[in-house]
Amino acid sequence: MSDTSFRFLSFVGRIKVLHLSWVAFFISFLVWFNHAPLMSSIRDQFGLSASEVNTLLLLNVALTIPARILIGMLVDALGPRRVYSLVLVVSGLLCIAFSLSTTFEQLAVTRFLLGFVGAGFVVGIRLISEWFPAKELGLAEGIYGGWGNFGAAFAGLSLPALALWFGGDNGWRWAVGTTGVIAIIYAAVFFILVRDTPKGSTYFKPKRGGAMEVTSKGDFVLYVVMNLPLFFALALIVWQLGPYKLGMLGAPTTYLLYGAIGVMAAVQFLRIWQINGHVFQRPVPAFDRYPFKQVALLNLVYMASFGSELAVVSMLPLYFLDTFDISPMLAGMLGGSFALMNLFGRPGGGYLADRYGRKLITILMLAGIAVGYFFMARIDSSWPLPLAVTLVVLCSIFVQGGCGAVYASVPLVKRRLTGQVAGMAGAYGNVGGVVFLVVLALVPSDQFFLVLGAIALAIMSLVMIFMDEPDPQTSEVMPDGSVRMIDVT
Structure with missing residues (x-):
């Protein structure tokens, strides 16, 4: 190294x-x-x-x-x-x-x-x-x-x-x-x-498996609350497949699956208590604490960025086809331009976060996402097609940049929990995709983009108030019980 x-x-x-x-x-x-x-x-x-x-x-x-x-x-x-x-x-x-x-x-x-x-x-x-x-x-x-x-x-x-x-x-x-x-x-x-690691490096593992470790009473409550949308999204998928939407599942099967999701939630919350109930009995040593609010905010930012990308990529080709007088092939190619920006936007967002600070770049990316979607809501058939495509590409750059900024921060929360933090943020991206696709089915396209922009703006406000830059050092407990300080800046 x-x-x-x-x-x-x-x-x-x-x-x-x-x-x-x-x-x-x-x-x-x-x-x-x-x-x-x-x-x-x-x-x-x-x-x-x-x-x-x-x-x-x-x-x-x-x-x-x-x-x-x-x-x-x-x-x-x-x-x-x-x-x-x-x-x-x-x-x-x-x-x-x-x-x-x-x-x-x-x-x-x-x-x-x-x-x-x-x-x-x-x-x-x-x-x-x-x-x-x-x-x-x-x-x-x-x-x-x-x-x-x-x-x-x-x-x-x-x-x-x-x-x-x-x-x-x-x-x-x-x-x-x-x-x-x-x-x-x-x-x-x-x-x-x-x-897994460079030669001579230690691979830090969680103390116990089955749920993420938290280090305070408030973080325990926040962790429980942040788990609820994951199960809500699963229930939303079952609802879409059920008799009131696509009709691919009968009523008995639908209710059985609802029950299974409820059991999964109960088991998860029980495991959270088994892993973290001790925070209500004795404080976690200061050197081993981390703020779970960082995880919660990164979850929300990834929902606004990657979650909206999943929904927009799904609807964009048909949106171009219905809005402009173009061929289905051209509409598909133009719709694909949104995802194509992954090649540049994610590395760019991560690089800027490295250079100028995780919080600042996250805020700027969310602001760009909000402005981009607000302008996309105004696109109609009177717009020149090149201008509409340029706006979509610019918005996509901020969306992908937001994804890059999130994962510039995820590994700096707590080293031994990086996989779980990444997994939860990634799951929130999918939650966003499911929820936003449901919104798309309920409102016209212009209102859909306004909803995406408003959500990005609300999450930006939360980041401005509550997000912290990573501490200069974090700590991990070595296999022999000693504490090792790790530089993160």
Whole structure:
């Protein structure tokens, strides 16, 4: 770690780990979204209705919410090398199973389980934080997140051509199955070439598993409150699939799933008490405390940034098509420009956070998101198309920059909890995507953008009041019981 230069084109040391990590994330997103560009072929072969297509799209993100929490706990306990390899192998096998489906029910079950792969993002956040110093962490995490996220866009660009190359009615099956094989092969590459930490470094683990550690009574209450939207989002997905919306689930099944979500919530809250109930009996030593409000604020910022991105990317092609007199192909390309900015926006937001402060850049990104969505609400058919596209791209840069700023801060909250903090923030991104898509179904597009802007503005106000810059040092307890101070600035 003595070499402090950031040589992006190198393939040694921490730069090698960065490249291996973003490629793993790229492949996980390629697998996660491999069905979307091939949906027309899948729909035609299975004779799917519009409700069944919407169900598959919804199921693809449903499991990601709890999976990111679970994977965050596993990576803190077992280490990134083993967990990322496991995620890639399991998702590769599920991907192959999806490609072999012969009924809608098989498509639905395997697509639901494939939401698991979306949790792979969390693993790399912890891994990168082990290899990079704080002054480069935002840039490194931004490159990891931004370049990895491009896997979804690459699926749209490459898989239709691959399916056409294979040819026939089953071309989509071969294309989807190929991504699964790639994931399994790369799992072996990742396992062989990656280490959890640089040589001689300690990998700090949570004292107990099953829930995030908090260090005060107020933080305990806030942690419980911040868990509620996760279960609300799951219930919202069930409601959408139920008899009052898509009608894919009967009333008995819907109520059974509501009950299962309630049991999951009860078990989670019991585990939170088992892990953290001691804060009501005795104070946590000062050296071991951290402010959970930082986690809560990062959750909300990621909801406003990545959560809104998920919703906007879903509606933007149709929005361009309905607003301007253009072809469906051009509308799809213009809609994809929003996600394309991941390549630059996330690394840029992380880099600026490294240079000028996490809080300041987070506030500026949220302000840009709010202004961008407020202006997007005013787009109509009288606008010149190039001006509308320019505005969308500028707004996207702030959205991706906000994501980069969040994950420049996540690893600096508490080293041994980085996976869990990343997992919770990531889950809030998916919560935002689910909630915002429901809002989109209830209001016109211009009002939808106003809602997104207003939420970003409200969260910006909370960040201005409550967010802290990271302390110059944090502490962790070594395996021998001694306390080690870690520089984070």
